[in-house]
Amino acid sequence: MKKILLVDDNEHDRMLCRRFLGKQIGHERLEIFEATSGEEGIAQFRRVRPDCVLLDHNLLDTDGLTLLQDLRALSPPDALCVVMITGGGSEELAVRALNNGALDYLVKGRFDQELLCKTVLHAIEKNEWRQYVGRYHGQLQTVNQQLRESLDELTEARQQVQQTNAQLLAANQEVEARNKELARTNRDLDNFVYAASHDLKQPINNLRGLFDELRRTATFDDPEEAQVLRLVDESLRDLTTTVTDLSAVVQVDRAPGEENTEPVLLADLTADVLQTLRPQLLSAQGTVRTCFDQLPEVVAVRTSLRTILLNLLANAVKYRQPERPPRITLRSRLADNQAVLEVQDNGLGIDLERNGAELFHLFRRFHPEAGEGTGVGLFLVNRLVQAQGGHIEVESTLGEGTTFRIFLNQAGRSSPLVLTQRK
Structure with a gap:
């Protein structure tokens, strides 16, 4: 269920928008709220927290750009979905609206039902995707930091293996056999360094293992701590799914048709x-x-x-x-x-x-x-x-x-x- 807030002091225009939007866009059911002034629009916004605001630029008590700034102050960063609507087709106003945080712009009398529905749906999807990216940006930064730390550890381990190989070269047959084994280990480390530098799956798997061990061994008496564990678990699953799917796509692009039928x-x-x-x-x-x-x-x-x-x-x-x-x-x-x-x-x-x-x-x-x-x-x-x-x-x-x-x-x-x- 998506919530739409119409802020317009013209009853006819609000009725037209209600009729165009109906009760559903595609597979999304709609609940429509209305405000006839900027003051009422802010009150409604605080009360219902809509998924999208259709904002008329010309209001009796304010203008759309001013109200847009007020709504941005009430919303988390990059979480406000506003489509500006005006009676005049001013390109300068459209640019100012977009620069001030609106996701799209429509001119009264120049849109039909299909254009309005597509514009609202696209604005909602764009806003949801923007929030999706923001949620995972912090997690990816943490994963990147762990990746850098892992690469430092692997570099140190590789140097130790190389030093050991140099000593084993002067030894007898038994030592030579061990040297071959270490050489294979060294090649495996090379492959691992390459994979770790091009793919986030390994540090994510490390996080999963640590989390499962923590959940298995730790005891939590506070229900809120158990809730935090559940949220971390869901975030790890989502991140793993995203990286795994993208990795599969990359593999198809990198080596098409190389496997035998x-x-x-x-x-x-x-x-x-x-x-x-x-x-x-x-x-x-x-x-x-x-x-x-x-x-x-x-x-x-x-x-x-x-x-x-x-x-x-x-x-x-x-x-x-x-x-x-x-x-x-x-x-x-x-x-x-x-x-x-x-x-x-x-x-x-x-x-x-x-x-x-x-x-x-x-x-x-x-x-x-x-x-x-x-x-x-x-x-x-x-x-x-x-x-x-x-x-x-x-x-x-x-x-x-x-x-x-x-x-x-x-x-x-x-x-x-x-x-x-x-x-």
């Missing part, structure tokens, strides 16, 4: 994936039906195909209808010498007419209320399929479910993805 038994691979997803399926009371009679085996990069199925099946469970358990079907067939894998669910569905163009974009999520996520899964699936010369077709009906068809092109020629909105 091999015959893959779909039943075995699916059993492995379902074992990974077993906790989510049990929690959601979901079932997965498989049908591989027409095509029990495909030729593909096994690790990539596992990632594709894992992401599609996990999404089918995550984006389920709250009132019914997920029912998922996974089947395979051969079409025009292409292996076709089909994942069909009875979940929330996707509005392809509205969101189809952004379906496989990075960081795009269309049902944020359904659960946590980073919006990387479908992007990664599409890149992996394209890397094998394939393409994806999608059919979906809002409220009924979605079907993803993965075409693996054995000839290595890629085709465009096809989106079909089921009526």
Whole structure:
């Protein structure tokens, strides 16, 4: 539920905005509040803390720029979402509004329902993303500091290994064998230094281990301390998920097509994936039906195909209808010498007419209320399929479910993805 505050002294304009916004934007339900003056607008802002303010520039008791400054003083840094509205199309006023903290600008009489809804939704999403980045900036600074400390420790350890190697070079056969072992250790350290300098996963894993040990061994009598532990745990999980997903994308970009294809038994691979997803399926009371009679085996990069199925099946469970358990079907067939894998669910569905163009974009999520996520899964699936010369077709009906068809092109020629909105 998103809260919208209309600050406008013109009843007709407020009524027009209410009618344009309705009760919902996309998948977001709205609760609209109104104020007819700057003083009332500040009072309403303090009371309801809206997700977005539609602020008329010309008010009887003040002007929009002055009220914008007052609202900024009442909000945390980079947390105010304001769309300035005026009756005149002054470019100078638009620039001043944006420079003073407004996220967008509209001119009365020059916007329709679609433009208003898109502007409000974009401003809310931009503000949420800005706050998301701010929350994790401090955590990343801490991780970076630990990374620098780890690199210093590794540099010192590497120097010690090199000194030991120099001494072992003058020793006998037994010492030479030990020297070879230390040389292998040295190479491993080199690889680790490279990984640590290019990836945040290792220090994050270190933090996770320390936190789990603290939670296992420490005793807390104060309930507030237990709450702090829970918040730290959630932050670590979110940060790990983000870094892991981004790392997977980077790996696809760095080394496309380097892994070899091999015959893959779909039943075995699916059993492995379902074992990974077993906790989510049990929690959601979901079932997965498989049908591989027409095509029990495909030729593909096994690790990539596992990632594709894992992401599609996990999404089918995550984006389920709250009132019914997920029912998922996974089947395979051969079409025009292409292996076709089909994942069909009875979940929330996707509005392809509205969101189809952004379906496989990075960081795009269309049902944020359904659960946590980073919006990387479908992007990664599409890149992996394209890397094998394939393409994806999608059919979906809002409220009924979605079907993803993965075409693996054995000839290595890629085709465009096809989106079909089921009526």
